[in-house]
Amino acid sequence: MDVYEVLRERLDACPPGAPPSETMNKILRLLFNPEEAEICCHLKFTLQSVSELAAKTGWKESRLEKVLEGLADRGVIRGLTRKNQPTKYSLLPIVPGFMEFTLMRRDRVADYDELARLWHRWTQEAYAVPTPLFRIVPVQEAIPVSTGLLPYQQVYEVINQADYISVTTCACRASARNCDHPLDNCINVGSIAKYLVDRGLARRIDRDEALRILQQAEETGLVHSFNNFEQTMSICNCCSCCCSNLQSVKDLARPNTVANSSYEVSFDDTLCIGCLLCTENRCPMEAISPYEDIVAVDQQRCIGCGLCTTVCPREALTMKPRESAPDIPKNSRELMNILLEQTGRTERFRKINSE
Structure with a gap:
């Protein structure tokens, strides 16, 4: 099997995953040369030392460490150094992870503009999770x-x-x-x-x-x-x-149903003076529009950001707690376990990390 396809399958084990696509194939080929991709096929989502990876790959530790450090500095893998311990390495999730990291430094990518274009296309084609990240x-x-x-x-x-x-x-x-x-x-x-x-x-x-x-x-x-x-x-x-997160929510008829916020807007039409400041590039969901002499608020489109309230001179727009605020996971591990279960990736994820 093509080494890039092996790597893609490995990355796909961690939500939001990397389903097969021409776009993801191009991204991986832009970010990794064949040698780097082969090394990453031995990485897990848990940390491993250079000596552990050298035993798996057959590479000399000095050469392997140089390649791993280069990958970590480019943001495509994690290279973590803890106090008084050697650096250890792991795969990163695609989001949040090496999508963001690889776009942080223009000077560390061979063709930054092409990579940026491909990442944007990938978020439109394939990025989806049942529980918001x-x-x-x-x-x-x-x-x-x-x-x-x-x-x-x-x-x-x-x-x-x-x-x-x-x-x-x-x-x-x-x-x-x-x-x-x-x-x-x-x-x-x-x-x-x-x-x-x-x-x-x-x-x-x-x-x-x-x-x-x-x-x-x-x-x-x-x-x-x-x-x-x-x-x-x-x-x-x-x-x-x-x-990509806001775009996917905005496309829905009722963004309020999936917005992971603890608040929503409250509108008092008796206080509204029709200044329309709240309609001028404030609401990302276009939930507020001119209506007769004042404005109308589509409650089902409110995601609870509060931006409209800060420009309202009469406090006609205020924020209130949502009646059914979403539960928030305690930490990243809890969120990951939820996503693994929801997407049916638990066994694949554990298998990779047990290698």
Whole structure:
């Protein structure tokens, strides 16, 4: 079997998977030469040392380590160094994982523009998961203090509690290029932030810069999106013209039914003065439209981002808790187990990791 097909099948074991397609084949051939692809066919989704991989591949450790380090620096695999331990390596999920990582540095990809185009096509063709990988978090000033938000539900609180913060390129906008929003405003916190900086894929920033990035995102109408588990690692600032997650939701007749947010908009038409500020590039789902002398709100299209409320001069638009807020997995392992079960990949995933 073709080595790229073997690698694709291996990557397909981890949600959202890598179903067979011409686009994925082109992506893998652009990212890996045949030798690199063969090595990655011995990697698992759990970490292995160079000595373990050398025993599997028959390669000398020094040569193998050089190739693995190059792959990790390009963002196509994970190379993790823990204190007083040798670096270990593993495969990455496609999303979130090496799709984003490979688009973080233009200078580390042979044909960045072609890769970006292919990734965008792949998200349109094949990206789908039954449980969202990301969740919408409202603009913080849109949420009444009395609602008692937990720290992982507050975008500014995540930043204030972070011990390490980095910023990097938005993979969705880098690949789609459908708007003029800033590219460098995807924020990571904690261990993943440090990992990306150590690998040269991100830039370390302080809390003040992170808060400025978030405020600029809110002002320009970008939606805060967290990873869909309580231990926040990533804060994306998304637009519906480029973000594959928002695009897929926007295409639905009732985005509210799948939006993974704990809040939704409340509209008091007696307070509305018809200024129409909320209709001017604020709602990513186009849930608000002019109606007679005021506006109309399609509640079934609201995903709970809160962007409309921050421009309303009369507080006719406010945020309220959803009656049936979605459950949020505790951590990445719990989310992964849910997705493995839902997609029927549990046995394949375990088999690879037991090799």
